Amino acid sequence: MMRKIFQCSLPAILITGLLVSVWGFVLQTKAQENEEVTLDTTVLSTLTFTVDSATKSLGDLTPGTAVTATSTLTVGTNSSGGFTVKVVRNDADTTMDLTTDATVNITDQTAWNSGTPNSVLKSALENSGDVLAFRVKQTGTAANCYSSTWWGTDDTDSNAKYAGFPPTTAQTIVSDTTYEAADVDIVALYYLDVATSQKTGTYDGKITYTATAQ
Numbered sequence: 001m002m003r004k005i006f007q008c009s010l011p012a013i014l015i016t017g018l019l020v021s022v023w024g025f026v027l028q029t030k031a032q033e034n035e036e037v038t039l040d041t042t043v044l045s046t047l048t049f050t051v052d053s054a055t056k057s058l059g060d061l062t063p064g065t066a067v068t069a070t071s072t073l074t075v076g077t078n079s080s081g082g083f084t085v086k087v088v089r090n091d092a093d094t095t096m097d098l099t100t101d102a103t104v105n106i107t108d109q110t111a112w113n114s115g116t117p118n119s120v121l122k123s124a125l126e127n128s129g130d131v132l133a134f135r136v137k138q139t140g141t142a143a144n145c146y147s148s149t150w151w152g153t154d155d156t157d158s159n160a161k162y163a164g165f166p167p168t169t170a171q172t173i174v175s176d177t178t179y180e181a182a183d184v185d186i187v188a189l190y191y192l193d194v195a196t197s198q199k200t201g202t203y204d205g206k207i208t209y210t211a212t213a214q
Helices: 002-030
Strands: 047-051 067-077 083-089 101-105 132-136 171-176 184-192 207-213
Touching (some): 047 207, 067 083
8 A cells, every 4th residue: 555655646746846846937937027217317507608818908009090809708508508698898987998087988889789789880880980899700709609680791891790888787799599519719809999189098997798508
């Protein structure tokens, strides 16, 4: 009888072992299920803004012979909406005064207004051109930063447009609405002439540029 029991138990053992193996396989399969994790972030805006020099000399001025100078403004931003550059003069009266007597002024060209663009050709400058004026040059300025409507179709005297520095409220002189992958330059040109009656001496004044990411 013991021999018969042993023979009958062998299939049971095999079946039990098979079930245990299958169950273990099922457990192992469930342990390999996947779960996804989504990563996200928001890249914030950065901005760098520099001017090539904090002082610009227009040199010696003989009345009737205009002098010029330029500033190069460099803007770097990762903003998808681009940036603006504004300017304002630091003196609400006039941009440049006699250093020893602030009541003696140099006449400014009519102040720039970006809302109703009012730049004029060189031939139309007030007082026969005996004014301080400025413009954004096409040469040296990044293409997306230049407005031919505001500053003329090119830099020649017959096409270039000028305006005066705005007092008290900064006005936009550059509006770049595109994403710029690298730093871009803007070249501002200063123009000055005075009448023969202008008092001799050294004159100075300050303007402030402001760059803002959009």
